[in-house]
Amino acid sequence: MEKEKEARVEVKVNFLSIDRGTGAPIVVLKEKEGDSNRILLIWIGESEAAAIQMHIEKMQLPRPMTHDLLKSMIETLGAKVTAVCVHSFExxxxxxxxxxxxxxxxxDVDCRPSDAIAIALRCEAPIYIVExxxxxxxxxxxxxDKGQKPDTKDVLQNLDDDTLKQYTV
Incomplete structure (x- = not known):
């Protein structure tokens, strides 16, 4: 796969939510620029959701979590995280x-999107999705927008169950 030739869109973590049917955490990524303001929903694990949320809320823990450890190891070895990218859906x-x-x-190091996002946040690296x-x-x-503009935090409530079932953790 020629990842560097694929068009990529920079996104940001818009918010985390919970799938009301399964109780699974969902990270909502939103396009940083552009007129369409597209979003992508990714179901993730609880520990990754906690790692993302703790970083967003700037919570300091007495000992490093796994993604903090990875950041420290990467930096100690003289490397730098330059970007993360959600590159495919299969x-x-x-x-x-x-x-x-x-x-x-x-x-490029293969990983789950949730881990990539948690690392990107800690390393202040951009997050991309292949167009x-x-x-x-x-x-x-x-x-x-089906009739009225929903509050961004209510986006998941406006999706039907068939759409929500398309995604896995």
């Missing part, structure tokens, strides 16, 4: 990689 699962700069070379993935799996705010 068999109801999102795939991502972390791009590390090591001695002037870029290395094709966002176009096929994402939603525009206009698509979610």
């Amino acid at each position: 068999e109801r699962t999102f795939y991502a990689h972390v791009t590390l700069e090591v001695n002037g070379d870029n290395i 094709e993935v966002l176009a096929e799996q994402g939603y525009s705010e206009q698509e979610l």
